[in-house]
Amino acid sequence: MEEKGTSIEEIMKELETAHEEDYLFEGGRVLGSMCTTPKEGSVDAHKMFIESNLGNPGLYPGTKKLEVEIVSILSELMHGKNLHGQMMAGGTEGNITAAWIARNVTGKDEVVFCENVHFSMNKACELLRMKPVMVGLNEKYEMDVEDARSKISEDTAIVVASAGSTELGVIDPIEELSELCQDNTSLHVDASFGGFTIPFLKELGYPTKPFDFEVDGVSSMILDGHKMGMATIPSGVFLLRREEDIRTIAVESPYLTSVYQTSLLGTRCSAGVASLYYSIKSLGREGYRNLVKDCMANTNYLVSEVKRIGLDVPIEPIMNICGILVKNPAGIREEMDKRNWKVSLSGHPPCLRVVIMPHVRKQVIDSFVHDLEEVCKEKGEL
Amino acid sequence: MEEKGTSIEEIMKELETAHEEDYLFEGGRVLGSMCTTPKEGSVDAHKMFIESNLGNPGLYPGTKKLEVEIVSILSELMHGKNLHGQMMAGGTEGNITAAWIARNVTGKDEVVFCENVHFSMNKACELLRMKPVMVGLNEKYEMDVEDARSKISEDTAIVVASAGSTELGVIDPIEELSELCQDNTSLHVDASFGGFTIPFLKELGYPTKPFDFEVDGVSSMILDGHKMGMATIPSGVFLLRREEDIRTIAVESPYLTSVYQTSLLGTRCSAGVASLYYSIKSLGREGYRNLVKDCMANTNYLVSEVKRIGLDVPIEPIMNICGILVKNPAGIREEMDKRNWKVSLSGHPPCLRVVIMPHVRKQVIDSFVHDLEEVCKEKGEL
Structure with missing residues (x-):
């Protein structure tokens, strides 16, 4: 430990640098987390x-x-x-x-x-x-x-x-x-x-x-x-x-x-x-219902897009989590990670796993499916 | 759960009311917690x-x-x-x-x-x-x-x-x-x-x-x-x-x-x-040392005050925790609690236990010892 304390400006600069290295939900490409941006307030x-x-x-x-x-x-x-x-x-x-x-x-x-x-x-x-x-x-x-x-x-x-x-x-x-x-x-x-x-x-x-x-x-x-x-x-x-x-x-x-x-x-x-x-208190039933409604609309949109590019899902999603069947899930995940997409894997059946939380917007899905199609073509999945 | 969300103003009012019911470290009478007000920033x-x-x-x-x-x-x-x-x-x-x-x-x-x-x-x-x-x-x-x-x-x-x-x-x-x-x-x-x-x-x-x-x-x-x-x-x-x-x-x-x-x-x-x-980073060794120095000074002050009113301590404090020997620790604690002092108990030996964290200032100790003396007199400890 240093003898003297560091200046607040310097510490805040270090914290901001660290913060920028973290993947944030808002506007980000985090499709593999069950957490999301907390409700404002x-x-x-x-x-x-x-x-x-x-x-x-x-x-x-x-x-x-x-x-x-x-x-x-x-x-x-x-x-x-x-x-x-x-x-x-x-x-x-x-x-x-x-x-x-x-x-x-x-x-x-x-x-x-x-x-x-x-x-x-x-x-x-x-x-x-x-x-x-x-x-x-x-x-x-x-x-x-x-x-x-x-x-x-x-x-x-x-x-x-x-x-x-x-x-x-x-x-x-x-x-x-x-x-x-x-x-x-x-x-x-x-x-x-x-x-x-x-x-x-x-x-x-x-x-x-x-x-x-x-x-x-x-x-x-x-x-x-x-x-x-x-x-x-x-x-x-x-x-x-x-x-x-x-x-x-x-x-x-x-x-x-x-x-x-x-x-x-x-x-x-x-x-x-x-x-x-x-x-x-701030959301009430109505607020949660609207969030779930939006998440399900985006999930269903993802499913239709996945099918459009020629991939399939193991089951029609029950909630806002979607599996995507590929032959080599770990390999595709790795390629998607290189493109800064944070997806995860599911084991039953082996597939990609995407969680459509409230921070995942429709244009993010479009961009994701675009990259997924490219990667799957490169890797011979499509 | 209510169908409609509550207004932000109303929720904040509820939270502020709840917050006021909590015992805060700063300026407070919490002498039984090992936590304290976090460093500003x-x-x-x-x-x-x-x-x-x-x-x-x-x-x-x-x-x-x-x-x-x-x-x-x-x-x-x-x-x-x-x-x-x-x-x-x-x-x-x-x-x-x-x-x-x-x-x-x-x-x-x-x-x-x-x-x-x-x-x-x-x-x-x-x-x-x-x-x-x-x-x-x-x-x-x-x-x-x-x-x-x-x-x-x-x-x-x-x-x-x-x-x-x-x-x-x-x-x-x-x-x-x-x-x-x-x-x-x-x-x-x-x-x-x-x-x-x-x-x-x-x-x-x-x-x-x-x-x-x-x-x-x-x-x-x-x-x-x-x-x-x-x-x-x-x-x-x-x-x-x-x-x-x-x-x-x-x-x-x-x-x-x-x-x-x-x-x-x-x-x-x-x-x-x-x-x-x-x-x-902001405290450095110097900052922590000064905090510990102040806490020990206050702890030693408490010990001298405790002895002045005729009570004793089981050991001279090693760090900023002080036992106070009384015949009926639970009873004295209860009385002190009625006066809004949050102290706790130690079992070996049975005694009152006070933690002198950085939020505990000298005038708080004075006020505490004053009440402790009164309570101990009332209860026949002194």
């Missing part, structure tokens, strides 16, 4: 609450009230009653927490999920010393119910389903899985991406399926405000049907204003609470 | 990098560079060479990560720590299914070396020591513990609080002890930029002596710009990286 809300730390909740009764209000609004949106809710870092923390609670509540060790579950479930199993039990996919790339039936047993602590999978945005057959879960088996829904999308897809008349607490067996859910919720990172919301189950992960927290801590993290960046509050 | 740095997510590092090469620079500066400060370093949520994530790596590297299950370790170690053990082995304290409330000698065995995966314990800010005898650790036993230092304090205490001539990578056996360390580092939450820095050990917790991350993810969290609020960069 929600960043100011975040900044206003920059000191907030719900890890020490007694100091932040105002932030706590905002969290309670968010949990109440989202519980209702997710057809839940008297749920326990808390905000956390996001999908990975939510998935780990769900498995952790299930391990402690059920006294069992097996975690059942399918091949397109988010990779954090492998992390959760390794961390928690639980046994992953893999279920295959059906022709729509959803969890295969018949295979799940054969894998769910009296050793199953928890079944983890996706509502908006990270791969292709599919919704697992959560009603059917619920029927397969015994009384003493938890069912967790990873709605990190779909939580702020599916309710509005439904209102727009798109085909969706029951995925939330209206399904009896659903024990817990994570949904991310910093994905389609249009808020800053971190604004994950964890919902738990049986409030008392959270006590199984409680640890005494003697130096804090709370007697117990019931979260994976200690000190927590809780400015996202204010940010999500801002986004939810 | 570092909140703007945080805001500038609000989209940053090192969970998907390929999109944020600029943020990544800042992280690399921070790790380099702090590695040098901590006498480390060629360390692996990454930024994370903070002390709890760092402690869990250290135990997780040790479990996987050593293939063993026991975690040795002493009674005043941060409570996140109990969380880590429960989460990771590791066995906590408790060591007693010596008369200075540090880990007792002789007791540790009898508890460290060939089953010990990791010994966790504090450099600036959460309770009283003591530094465990890390050199002696290092000698007790076998080749295949990790030694983690929780320097969440002390990391940004001890090097400057040493420069100021206060008595300190070797606590970092200059001690051969130290495997890993966590230090929090959002505590005495003067940055925003989350700006924890995890340092690991053997870079290759991080691979033991790697999980494939197929949709991201990285092939593997080696962190507990997925999506990560990484704006704290820019914030900590700002604080480190």
Whole structure:
């Protein structure tokens, strides 16, 4: 460390240089991220609450009230009653927490999920010393119910389903899985991406399926405000049907204003609470519905353009995530990366994966498809 | 969720009301938090990098560079060479990560720590299914070396020591513990609080002890930029002596710009990286030293005032944390809370616990001691 501090001008110049090297959502070519530019104003809300730390909740009764209000609004949106809710870092923390609670509540060790579950479930199993039990996919790339039936047993602590999978945005057959879960088996829904999308897809008349607490067996859910919720990172919301189950992960927290801590993290960046509050309140159902409507229009436009140039998609998109079939996804991705397009890959089936977030405009899609066609011709895909 | 969005004016009014209910550091009476008002300017740095997510590092090469620079500066400060370093949520994530790596590297299950370790170690053990082995304290409330000698065995995966314990800010005898650790036993230092304090205490001539990578056996360390580092939450820095050990917790991350993810969290609020960069660069050694100097002067003033009114302290403070001995700590805390003083408790020995962060000014201490004397007289402590 230098003895003397550097001048503010010099530091700001360094920060600006670094900032320019980052890929920004706005006006950018980021087609492989589930995050997006936060709703205008929600960043100011975040900044206003920059000191907030719900890890020490007694100091932040105002932030706590905002969290309670968010949990109440989202519980209702997710057809839940008297749920326990808390905000956390996001999908990975939510998935780990769900498995952790299930391990402690059920006294069992097996975690059942399918091949397109988010990779954090492998992390959760390794961390928690639980046994992953893999279920295959059906022709729509959803969890295969018949295979799940054969894998769910009296050793199953928890079944983890996706509502908006990270791969292709599919919704697992959560009603059917619920029927397969015994009384003493938890069912967790990873709605990190779909939580702020599916309710509005439904209102727009798109085909969706029951995925939330209206399904009896659903024990817990994570949904991310910093994905389609249009808020800053971190604004994950964890919902738990049986409030008392959270006590199984409680640890005494003697130096804090709370007697117990019931979260994976200690000190927590809780400015996202204010940010999500801002986004939810300012957008309302109408605002989210319009965002989802625009994203779906752009997604459908991408599909038609992909087909026009002679490529195909593995499934018609359920939400604003689109797979694009090519013979060599990794190779095409690399070429597109050289042209500064940030797309990603999906494994089931192997394909390019494009997430059409609100920052992805129609002219960006045109430009992307133009480059994709060129690259695919160069590489013999077309 | 309401159908229509609420007006910006109304939302901002709600947020301001909530913000006023939170206890703020500046000018406030928060004497029980290890966080403080971030360095001016570092909140703007945080805001500038609000989209940053090192969970998907390929999109944020600029943020990544800042992280690399921070790790380099702090590695040098901590006498480390060629360390692996990454930024994370903070002390709890760092402690869990250290135990997780040790479990996987050593293939063993026991975690040795002493009674005043941060409570996140109990969380880590429960989460990771590791066995906590408790060591007693010596008369200075540090880990007792002789007791540790009898508890460290060939089953010990990791010994966790504090450099600036959460309770009283003591530094465990890390050199002696290092000698007790076998080749295949990790030694983690929780320097969440002390990391940004001890090097400057040493420069100021206060008595300190070797606590970092200059001690051969130290495997890993966590230090929090959002505590005495003067940055925003989350700006924890995890340092690991053997870079290759991080691979033991790697999980494939197929949709991201990285092939593997080696962190507990997925999506990560990484704006704290820019914030900590700002604080480190603008303060320099001189700036941190002056902060530590002022905090110690105020801490020593508190001790003299506490003694003046007829109370005592369990130990002369090592850093800017002060215990205050009373017969009924919980009762006195409650009374002080009614007077809007936010202090906390320490368990070894049972006492009040006051953290003299940079936001705690001399006149606040005067006012606090005044109320403490009144409350102690009312309750028969004096």
